Amino acid sequence: MHSTKKPPVDFHNTWHPTATIPQLRARAKIIADIRAFFSEKNVLEVDTPLLCRVTATDPHLSSIQVPLNNNETCFLQTSPEFPMKRLLASGIGSIYSLGKVFRGDENGRYHNLEFTMLEWYRIGFDHHQLMDEMDELFQRILNSQKAIRVTYRNLFRQFLHIDPFTSSISELQNVSTQNHINAPILGDDRDTWLQLLMSHLIEPQLGNSQPHCIYNFPASQAALAKIRTEEGHLVGERFEVYIQGIELANGYHELTDDKEQRHRFNADNIQRKKMHLPELPIDENLLAALAHGMPECAGVALGVDRLIMLATQANHINEVIPFPFDRV
């Protein structure tokens, strides 16, 4: 019988790291360079708890749950965002965090369930000033050229000749069909259609010769960014950065209004209910910190493993981390 069952693991083949020693040396060097970059700019490194009582409510993020001995269930952090914002509200000044975050169900060439995230917040910056600083970091680590910036709206006009703010669902569907995407049933959620087109048709073409910063997303995709009106449409002051087709960073001109923040948490939970996902407790500590007053700032989260992949021309995330999840 030639069975299709998994053969037993041969530990003689799996004990060793998936990254080479030179790759791991390059990794350590890049992490040291990142710390030097922020040290020069007087941005303070901070630590945040990995084990959290509350987690991101984003319906598209899957938090890993950890049962504790006293029957309490905690979460592994999906990002250090909420504790960092509490530090900002306490008056600490500009800060960064470099550490592990966890996301269930994310696994692939550019994803490992546990990965290293660099997140930083700059007091008084808006998202454009933060994009400038991030570009400086890329030039230092990757020797890249100056980044180009394009709005989400112009990006769709340029690559797909449609307006993401005004085109109908059936127009979005047509673009998908014309480009031979064998799409699943997505219904009438326009953001899901836009995300399908973005991930399948636009992203692979971004950032080939220089980093590509996409900014001012539809307000419905603002996440935790401030929202304002531009050319008659509500946009979130959020940005994403792509290099060689890889999504590398996501940043915001940060929302500081606690009432609006509570509203967005609740909206996430309504969406979760619609998607038959469990509703999540909201972070009252964060809301209290915002009510106390968080300084105006911009913040961004960057996937460090992907940055190392780009710097070392790796093809798979397993080449830059010693032990990916299937070897732990």
Next chain:
Amino acid sequence: MGIVSTNEFKSGLKVLLESDPYSILENEFVKPGKGQAFNRVKMRNLKTGRVLEKTFKSGDTLETADVVEMDMQFLYSDGQRLHFMSPTTFEQHEISAEAVGDAAQWLKEQDMCIITMWNGLPLNVTPPNFVNLTVTETDPGVRGDTVSGGNKAATLETGAVIRVPLFINIGDILKIDTRTGSYVSRAKE
């Protein structure tokens, strides 16, 4: 019969899509920063052999297909059907020549191959990656010409016709790569 989520799709996994059995070839996870993640999946229809590219929302599920692969020995062909036997249970299976398709041209009696069974019914036959077959028909060999790089047609004992180097003669035994249908070398048997 189980249910598998796109996150568990791995190369070689057998699933049911629109009541046909498929084998997963590739599964690429894509996520546009924030928002809906997708799995771009390449999968082969085990009935037709056709490769399908399909996008799923991450977390979508499919039923697994009860597909098993069994090592079997090829006994003989009666023209319409090919007959196989399990070397361990001596159980015999017959498969229509149509279902075997092009794989039949590489099968010599007694050779071992892999039969893919779905719900107990044979779906297709995978010959060994390399087989040794005797040349039954070709133009006379050009002695000593091992370097000119020219080639000619040769018919093998199973009826398959392949391109071979000029120095090959009738009666030579050749090693063939069945995945590409190409000549590898002369075999000593």
